[in-house]
Amino acid sequence: MKPRLLLTLATVLGFSAGTVQADTIGDPVRGEQLFKRDCAACHQLGEGAVNRVGPQLNGVFDRRAGSLASFSYSKGMSRMGADGLTWTLETLDAYLANPRSLVSGTRMSYRGMKEQQDRSALMAYLRTWSDKPQNIPEASPTARPTVPELDPKILAIQGDPAYGEYLSSECTTCHQRDGSDQGIPAITRWPQDDFVAAMHAYKQKLRPHPVMQMMASRLTDEEIASLAAYFAALD
């Protein structure tokens, strides 16, 4: 990619309030049509769904494979469940693409859905009948996060402390700006290089803390540099 071109375009177009960032899983309306075409002969989904030839699919996201007590699964599916297979966007996508490649011996006689866009639409429809994150925050995501694709050169960009100040409001929900430490470490006046290294370690999941992994995972290299510049210069 050509970062300079992108930055120029960005400057011209700008953001407005109302910018949408995350990508939805897919189009659930189209997913419903695909479900009726390819799945509904064996599976039920929605109000009052029950097991038929295949298990009912309400709550399939975050469900352990082969775990409905009321359904008799193939040995292959039960074994995968026992080994820890849980249905998420990633595992369902692989299963829908080619069921037998993920679960040997599955009784689901379906050759697979080739197009990524179709699978995404189908999963978006399935997702509407699983736990809602508003009620169960740990439930599977309902959209795909913005994934930064940054040229390594951007790593060399100097952070903008003003932008860092804006971003810092998320940090200061937990880390106190005045540098006091009451159970959560201080991050004020860190050397910039240390700050950047630590954040990238969280981003790459080398450091183990889940809150920080989550926070760092969605900061771009530039945002990390900006935060580093801001916190380093705090009084």
Added chain:
Amino acid sequence: MTLNRRSFLASSVAAAGVLYAPMVFGQAKPKVVIIGGGAGGATAARYLAKDSKGAIDVTLVEANPIYTTCFFSNLYIGGFRDFESLQHGYDKLAGGGVTVINDRATAVDRDARTVTLAGGTVLSYDKLVLSPGIDFKEGAVPGWSVADAEVIPHAYKAGPQTQLLKKMIEAMPAGGTFAMVAPPNPYRCPPGPYERISMVAHLLSQKNPTAKILIFDPKDKYSKQALFEEGWAKHYDGMVQWIGPEFGGDKVEVRPKTMEVVVDGEVQKVDVCNVIPAQMAGAIAKVAGVTNDAGWAPVDPATMQSKMDKNIWVLGDSTAQGDMPKSGFSANSQAKVASMVIRAELTGSKVFPAKYSNTCWSLIAPDDGVKVGASYEPTPEKIASVTSFISQTGEDAALRKATYEESLGWYAGITADMFG
């Protein structure tokens, strides 16, 4: 590669920032009125005043001169915090340039852009922020109404109700029964019902170890369920019984006069009862006409602006926004997006893409803390969850202790972020 929206956004975040045409007000400063001084409203007031550096006239209307946080109010019940530690005044916000009025808003005139207070004051606004928390749906639990809260407390707006519930639990007869009628989705959390159960169990295990705890629940599952069940079995073996909809938890009637709970026709005598009813947006949101049929206020996922009125923002528990839970952390996160957008509309400052996050810690027993969290981004339809994490069952004691200590740090952090 092709230039797609995602890579475009990722590369352009820092470079771009749109300049709004500032509104023209002649000599007068633009006015923002904020109703509700909790995690949403206090944060919005503080950030608007701080970041506009005096360019915006910020007024915060809050009925209570001293605010009691819902978060950590369960820890008070469990004996881990004293009540005063939950209380916060508005002096620092006032010192930071926010006009704080201790009164209750009773009416909003959206055409005239005014708010009327119970004391008769009329405030005019250019932008209005509503962060009123929750109110209860009358008739949600048969036999119980808000008027019964002195006998059967909800303890779901922290304050005297929380103190009353703790006092009742402490006065329970030996071997008595505590019952909770848990709320349907969606509900405010904190103070989480299941953390509350843990704290009640801790208190009883110290003072009344043969007492029983019953939870009547209309939901067939709840957040952190495996963690709570593991913790209750480990710390409070046999004390806690959860009755879900399969066993009538969704068909509960309460009789305040006789202290009875009727479950699917069967009468259960209890000593202390805590009803957490079904909820809706705080009353002023409905009065302002910005709520939907379900009782919540729909907002634009990227700005927190009301979908009913472009001069009104709604924050926190009272919103219908999508995937974020109704927590103080969420309200605080949303307030930062809202104050950024409001400031941009009024003063022409930069707008950056909205980022939201939430983490909820729960205490199960001394030094046994767990957490759940997620990050969120706006899509065209809603604020959508894009990643999430949760504590695991079977974690070692050191990690659980560290999680609890982290929650103490968070409390200190967010209250400083809200109140200055």
